[in-house]
Amino acid sequence: MKFFKDLKDFIVNAANDERIPERDKKVLLAMVALIISPFDLIPDWIPVIGLLDDLILLSFILDYYFTVLDSRILLSHFPWDMKAYTRLKAIAHAFQFFVPKFIKKKLWKYVGDPY
Numbered sequence: 001m002k003f004f005k006d007l008k009d010f011i012v013n014a015a016n017d018e019r020i021p022e023r024d025k026k027v028l029l030a031m032v033a034l035i036i037s038p039f040d041l042i043p044d045w046i047p048v049i050g051l052l053d054d055l056i057l058l059s060f061i062l063d064y065y066f067t068v069l070d071s072r073i074l075l076s077h078f079p080w081d082m083k084a085y086t087r088l089k090a091i092a093h094a095f096q097f098f099v100p101k102f103i104k105k106k107l108w109k110y111v112g113d114p115y
Contacts, residue, residue: 020069023109035061060098060099064108070113072113
């Protein structure tokens with residue numbers, strides 16, 4: 001239960017961070033809603049391909065948090081230890097091939113710190 005409370009707190013705190021553009025927050029919320037929703041672009045009863053849309057959406061979310069967003073912002077809200085952060089960052093890196101760069105550039109408005 002503690003994991004889900006920490007996850008909820010992380011999502012709420014990140015959603016309230018003024019450094020993240022409102023448009024990005026809305027897109028992330030829509031993606032999470034599509035993952036949780038029982039309605040899918042590709043029905044889940046189709047073997048393998050049915051889970052592909054959820055996997056792609058999850059890849060976009062992980063890519064945003066661990067590649068697009070500055071690690072300072074993420075770590076300021078991250079409720080777990082650095083070992084968990086490193087593990088999740090490695091998973092996000094493994095799923096990067098699902099996130100085309102041209103879509104990522106059009107989708108996200110966040111511009112990181114140049115330093």
